[in-house]
Amino acid sequence: xxxxxxxxxxxxxxxxxxxxxxxxxxxxxxxxxxxxxxxxxxxxxxxxxxxxxxxxxxxxxxxxxxxxxxxxxxxxxxxxxxxxxxxxxxxxxxxxxxxxxxxxxxxxxxxxxxxxxxxxxxxxxxxxxxxxxxxxxxxxxxxxxxxxxxxxxxxxxxxxxxxxxxxxxxxxxxxxxxxxxxxxxxxxxxxxxxxxxxxxxxxxxxxxxxxxxxxxxxxxxxxxxxxxxxxxxxxxxxxxxxxxxxxxxxxxxxxxxxxxxxxxxxxxxxxxxxxxxxxxxxxxxxxxxxxxxxxxxxxxxxxxxxxxxxxxxxxxxxxxxxxxxxxxxxxxxxxxxxxx
Numbered sequence: 001x002x003x004x005x006x007x008x009x010x011x012x013x014x015x016x017x018x019x020x021x022x023x024x025x026x027x028x029x030x031x032x033x034x035x036x037x038x039x040x041x042x043x044x045x046x047x048x049x050x051x052x053x054x055x056x057x058x059x060x061x062x063x064x065x066x067x068x069x070x071x072x073x074x075x076x077x078x079x080x081x082x083x084x085x086x087x088x089x090x091x092x093x094x095x096x097x098x099x100x101x102x103x104x105x106x107x108x109x110x111x112x113x114x115x116x117x118x119x120x121x122x123x124x125x126x127x128x129x130x131x132x133x134x135x136x137x138x139x140x141x142x143x144x145x146x147x148x149x150x151x152x153x154x155x156x157x158x159x160x161x162x163x164x165x166x167x168x169x170x171x172x173x174x175x176x177x178x179x180x181x182x183x184x185x186x187x188x189x190x191x192x193x194x195x196x197x198x199x200x201x202x203x204x205x206x207x208x209x210x211x212x213x214x215x216x217x218x219x220x221x222x223x224x225x226x227x228x229x230x231x232x233x234x235x236x237x238x239x240x241x242x243x244x245x246x247x248x249x250x251x252x253x254x255x256x257x258x259x260x261x262x263x264x265x266x267x268x269x270x271x272x273x274x275x276x277x278x279x280x281x282x283x284x285x286x287x288x289x290x291x292x293x294x295x296x297x298x299x300x301x302x303x304x305x306x307x308x309x310x311x312x313x314x315x316x317x318x319x320x321x322x323x324x325x326x327x328x329x330x331x332x333x334x335x336x337x338x339x340x
Contacts, residue, residue, distance in 0.1 A: 016329035052195030053246035062168035065145030172204035179252035
């Protein structure tokens, strides 16, 4: 398939710049794959579509304040975006301006509170960086770093926690698993009270979120690897639900990629940890996921290709077109979609 097959028109004013309060008051578009019907609800209504015995799978990754602004040793400001931790103080990063930050270049953050040395260039033009600081690197990052909001969000985020899910536990992501931003603790308790089990998995969101598809033939696109983990306890709960006829409802595309990466040939979820570069696109048959809660995604992104694989491209693009006309808010702080 072609990249152009996944494009759609989106006016800039439809890109959400600030989150809705309370979190669960975002709008919710419900897509029924069996009838192709579309409903318009609010996110707190998602509980109406969950049944006792279902499992809601969430990604408990936590976003780190991964964007650092510093000063080059030769003068001039620069930006370093942390993507993946490679060692105690070594990271894979994206940097700007790249021409000024070649291997050997040094950068200072916070008046020298934190320092960085460019070590080598990565295959995709990023940098391997070694950091140095007095005391804890994590403390320095928490003090100096900013939340890595996507480039299409121009408003400053007053509350850091608003770019975290309420169930975030394990630090390591360079971006939020944004479908989960709609949940409140109260809504999660109501879901549990309905007899739906909430099971966490882990995928640290990395470069794949920032890397656009640049080839017209999408078969030529290669995903960047990201760390994922399914614990034995999580696998046991999900397998038990499938055996008793419960549905597996994934919250976000990161949960889908985690589950599908750990799916065994016998249809059971395997306890597993490691790196995944799974690319889910039309033609892929999901083995572990029955339904998906997700946000609206960028035109031509691997994420819109993933949701098209779970439904089909024509109906997804038609739904996106209806969402544009009906005033839905798009992307990270935007509204949500439920595919049943």
